[in-house]
Amino acid sequence: MRYSLFAGGKRIRPILCLEAAASVADSSPGVEVPACALEMIHTYSLIHDDLPALDNDDYRRGRPSCHKAFGEAIAILAGDALLTRAFQVVAEGTGVPAARQVGVVRELAQAAGTVNGMIGGQVADLEAEGKPVEEEHLHYIHRAKTAALIRAAVRVGGIYAGASEEQLEALSRYGGRIGLAFQIVDDVLDVVESTEGLGKTAGKDAAQKKATFPALYGVERSRRMAQQAEMEALAALEIFGERARRLRELAALIVERSA
Template sequence: MEQKYKDIMIGYIAGIEKNIRKYTEDRSGNPAQNRLTEAMRYSLEAGGKRIRPVLVTEFCRLCGGSAEMAAAPAAAIEMIHTASLIHDDLPAMDNDDFRRGRPSCHKAYTEAEAILAGDALIVLPFQIIAEDTALDGAKKARIISDLAASTAVTGMIGGQAIDIDNETRNDVDEENLRYMYSLKTGALIRTSARMGCIAAGASEEMINRADEYAKKIGLAFQIIDDILDVTSTTEELGKPVGSDEENNKTTFVTVMGIEKAKEEADRLTAEALDLLDGFEDSGFLKALTNELLDRRK
């Protein structure tokens, strides 16, 4: 990624993290609640690519909106994504002891505290959006509805349920895999792009174009994740590798093989880049799209 785009990314992430800290300030004074807030912030501040809130912020800008309009939806999506990671790492799910190079939330805190931290990070986003002063009521209502649908049974959580069920099956095919990933990974990435457009008051045409772009990069993103689980190292990835095989997960690598999986990620990325031609000044987003394809972690 060119330095000018790296600088934009650094600026976006700095603003996103500042807002996340603001929205998770502890005001309770009760020791148990304080520790719960610590657990939430421990996972929120563990690093990560911040791809989803960056998409919110950049699509809002591309559609003529301000950073203030994007602030609440951007923080909200990162909280829900972080909640999913906390819950995914639990013993009942993927049973991973490390996340982003340090102990998972249930290892740094207790398993019960990790569950509650994840629960809180799913609920808090809706309060943040409802109380935001930069968005009008109609935008808030649409964003809240979109975010809820992409999180619940019709989105991320439903995808996780299918993923767990697939671990007990030996007949998982490519169609099943694409559908599961479209919910588990793709739903939040798509709503990130849509929320940015909605916050800016974009046309339905622009919202639909952003959605189609995000649909393609969401699947490409997951395919690269599948590849990295086989080809990367624990040190480079910041979490255990080989966990897909250990948990009997069917992935694009097991269905297609590494080479064909990489070709599919290349194809989806190229189609996503073509869709960005419909937005003026999309150089940063194109650079980010290519960066996601070539990432090592």
């Protein structure tokens, strides 16, 4: 668990959680708890994604993936443990109204779960391998597999900070669009970057005949689509004014990154 959780990475999801809270309120005591839970859930998904039965990647964050370091059985258990630990730390949090804790648990469960969450997206991703994919189905895969947890990250931060329904709706729009942009950029980087630069195996999507934006639209159009999603995400933040400055900066970072 520690090997994978503390291996580095961008920590985009917990940072988004913290900055969403800061966009709503000056102080949100305890918001670091769900921020940590988000990273646990994300790391669990990476451990399982890397397994031979799924994406079959030997490297993650610049070093051997969990199953290469400890074996498949331990990797499966480590992922399971991180997922359950995430809900435990949220449930054990103190100083926050119970209704907000329940709201956070609901958001995390929906983002990690079936149909419109990570598991549903992963199933659709696997079933689409080597097959022609329609635009609507590709968007569903990316929306569920990646954008769902990013959207949950900003919503969780907002919930912890006591956001209004209008503010939560704005955060949802931001998170959904920037989550889509994140995955589009990921797809592009798999084509144009090296394994050393990515910290994971490059060119894997094409080798496995994955459904990706570059495969359907080409690299340049995919880049433009990511930029358009960024603009739509920024528009959603207007109600927060200057308080959302760092969320705007994060949007730019997500779209302009090279790894």
